[in-house]
Amino acid sequence: MKEPFAWDHYSDQPAIIRDRALKRKMRRSALPSLIKTFLIGLLTLPIAVFAIPFLQRRDIKGEEFFGMGVNLDKEPHVTPYLLNELGVQKLLIRIPLWEIEQLDKYVTFIRSFEGKQITVALLQDREHIMSASMSRDHFIQIFEALEGVCHTFIIGSTINRAKWGFFSVNEYLDFYSIAYDLKCERFPHLKLIGSQVIDFEYHFSAHTLFNLKKIRYDALGSLLYVDRRGAPENTQLGFNLVEKIRLLAVLAQMSSKTGGEVIITETNWPIQNTAPYAPTSETECVDEETYASFMVRYHLLAFASQHAACVYWHQLIAPGYGLVDNREGTLRKRSAFNAYQTMFRHLSDAEFIGYGEKRGRHTFLAKTPRGLLHVEWLISGTLEVPLAHSVEGTFRDGEAFTADTLTLSPSPIYYFTSLDDL
Structure with a gap:
């Protein structure tokens, strides 16, 4: 019998569904939720677009704006030294729920960053989406293990891509509800970041914000990639990066589900000639010099929006998209490493x-x-x-x-x- 799940080593993704019949069945069952997503987006997005000019600017300062993604499986012993060299204080560390047996290693890794502000992203797979009891048990284990070390958690990721396990927003809302109920019952001090839609697909974001679930996000997360559009200044459907962020901020402020804080939890550009490590085709990849310039300009534009509370670059070490290339057992700092260090030095104490x-x-x-x-x-x-x-x-x-x-x-x-x- 063919296994419906298989591991993808290069995409940092959970085991994905390979069985086509099973996929078709799941998509059919998700149809009512998808229709709801379409209708909610149709109703709310035009209002949000109209409201952009009336959006009041938040006071985003450089000291809280810069964040970096780091991974346990990418040079954990060297990572703290590289981060100190960069100067960045805010870190995003991902814990895949399917690796719960390695929780002790993740906790040790997280504790190694003494003095840093840590946000932990809890990544889902299909088994955890389907089993509320499993997700609840594993959430509890992680929340308890990181008590006193980390209080900010991203619940779920890339919710509008079936290869990450979710087939509808309704499934994500059920998944997030498990963590939110635990916050209300046992962990009131936690800050939970939710929504986590990838790319400029805000009809999914709207559904996470306008629904009848008894949930609330302490902040709205977005994996706001623009790499398929080329330069960060380029537009999509008439919206440039600044306007995309402001549109998401309007949606957040319109919703009763969140206080309006928007965090870009993941973004980058894929780098040429790094296959199979680049997460996209070679068409979207850029050379290392372009990558460095795009990275700086993305941060400048997001800062200029004054509605992205933080941008977490994805990530420090990765052959296909990181500031540091670790192929062939060596570490090579790309020009983007120096560019990030320079940007942080100039802007970490800046007021826009x-x-x-x-x-x-x-x-x-x-x-x-x-x-x-x-x-x-x-x-x-x-x-x-x-x-x-x-x-x-x-x-x-x-x-x-x-x-x-x-x-x-x-x-x-x-x-x-x-x-x-x-």
Whole structure:
């Protein structure tokens, strides 16, 4: 008899359903929920789009904005040193529920990051979705094992992809309810992040936010990838990245299920010539230099939205999409590692002032203890910009410069002027 589940070693995913007849049966049973998802999205999304101009800006500061994903199975002994080199304080660590027998190893790994702010993502498989008692038991084990170490948990992931086990939003709501009931009954101090829709498919997000389930999210999570659109400034259905985040924020504020906090729990770009480790086809992959620039620009745009409370980059070490490549038993820092380190150094204590684009020139402004920070870039090409006086700045990867003429390109540059220029 053919096994309906098989392990995919390269995608960090649970065992996925291989039996086609079983898949068809599950999809048919999910049809009422899918119809509900369509109708809820049809009703709420136009209202949310109309409300975007009236959305009040939140006060998102750099000190809470930057986060990094790390994994137990990717160089756990070296990871703390790399993180200290980067400077990032907020970490996202994934615990697959199907690896509950290794919980002690995960707890030891999490405890190794003393002084860091830890968020734990609990990943599902089909067995846990189908068995409420199993999920409840394993949630309890994890919550108790991490008592005093971590109080923030992401419940479920990638809920709108059947290969991750969910065939409908209703199934996800039942799954999340198990964790939420435990929070109400036994673990009131926990912060639970929910929804966890991947990509710009907000009709699924709307269904997680507008339903009759007695649940509440302490924050709304989103795996907001834009890699299939190319550059982070590119649009999809007329929405750029800033507008996508604001639309999700409007939905969250419209809902009684959450207080309105939005967290981007996962995003990245796949890297060329890393098959089979890249999570997409070669068509979507970019070279390492483009990856580094896209990463910085994604963070700048998300920060400029002033509605993404945190962005967790996915992730520190991974051959196909990480800041560090660990193939062939060696560690190689990509240029993105230096780019992230430079970005964090400049923006981790920044207060957003403004962002704009004029004739292809993108400018991000922030107040810092070192003065008025300018970050500038182009989507393509180069542009020489003469300045009234010489400035000191930093190229994307950390090399310092002093110049009275800026050479703008797709690689962001940082420079400072006096706060009196405001």
